[in-house]
Amino acid sequence: MDLFSEEKQVFNLPDAELIYYPNFLSKQEADQLFDTLKQETDWQEDDIKIFGKVYKQPRLTTLYGENNQPYAYSSITMNPKPFTHEVKAIKTKIETKTEHQFNTVLLNLYRNGNDSNGWHADNEKELGKNPVIASLTIGEERPFHFKHRKFKEERHKLILKHGSLLIMKGAMQHHWLHQIAKTKKAIGERINLTFRKLVSL
Ligand SMILES: O=C(O)CCC(=O)C(=O)O
Numbered sequence: 001m002d003l004f005s006e007e008k009q010v011f012n013l014p015d016a017e018l019i020y021y022p023n024f025l026s027k028q029e030a031d032q033l034f035d036t037l038k039q040e041t042d043w044q045e046d047d048i049k050i051f052g053k054v055y056k057q058p059r060l061t062t063l064y065g066e067n068n069q070p071y072a073y074s075s076i077t078m079n080p081k082p083f084t085h086e087v088k089a090i091k092t093k094i095e096t097k098t099e100h101q102f103n104t105v106l107l108n109l110y111r112n113g114n115d116s117n118g119w120h121a122d123n124e125k126e127l128g129k130n131p132v133i134a135s136l137t138i139g140e141e142r143p144f145h146f147k148h149r150k151f152k153e154e155r156h157k158l159i160l161k162h163g164s165l166l167i168m169k170g171a172m173q174h175h176w177l178h179q180i181a182k183t184k185k186a187i188g189e190r191i192n193l194t195f196r197k198l199v200s201l
Pocket residue numbers: 106108117122135144160178180192194
């Protein structure tokens with residue numbers, strides 16, 4: 001049975017552990033963090049290569065890390081900048097709540113409904129086996145879709161609220177894919193922070 005409460009929702013899924021804290025930040029905390037990150041982040045627009053053709057990644061990103069280890073995903077290699085005071089404070093708050101440690105965070109800015117993040121798993125080698133990924137959402141709500149690679153009936157969606165925290169763990173990155181799809185709706189900006197732990201290879 002799924003365990004649901006105001007504070008914490010635990011989803012009962014095959015090959016994955018998914019925990020959602022809808023009200024991780026208060027509205028006021030989330031509003032303030034959004035304004036700070038929007039203004040203070042040095043947002044990058046990277047090129048991605050798909051079958052040899054170069055496109056703009058459909059969102060802006062930046063990477064913070066505690067060490068200088070680069071993080072490579074899709075066709076992009078990102079070099080971390082040092083954590084800012086605000087993001088470090090959020091990392092500590094998430095570590096306290098989840099009892100997991102993180103050393104890297106990828107920030108995504110979805111400027112409007114045309115920005116997206118295609119089907120993928122966070123399964124890069126430097127994340128290790130069964131990584132714990134903590135995903136904080138601020139700004140516009142977007143549906144988070146996730147589907148099992150083999151069990152075709154296992155397709156779900158969860159609306160990620162302003163100030164919410166989603167934890168993906170267990171074998172989720174091996175057996176499931178996730179995405180933030182484009183939408184034709186006129187919607188505003190959304191910032192997402194995915195905290196990860198990179199291990200040295
Ligand atoms: O924006 C989101 O909620 C998901 C981000 C994501 O999957 C990623 O950065 O790997």
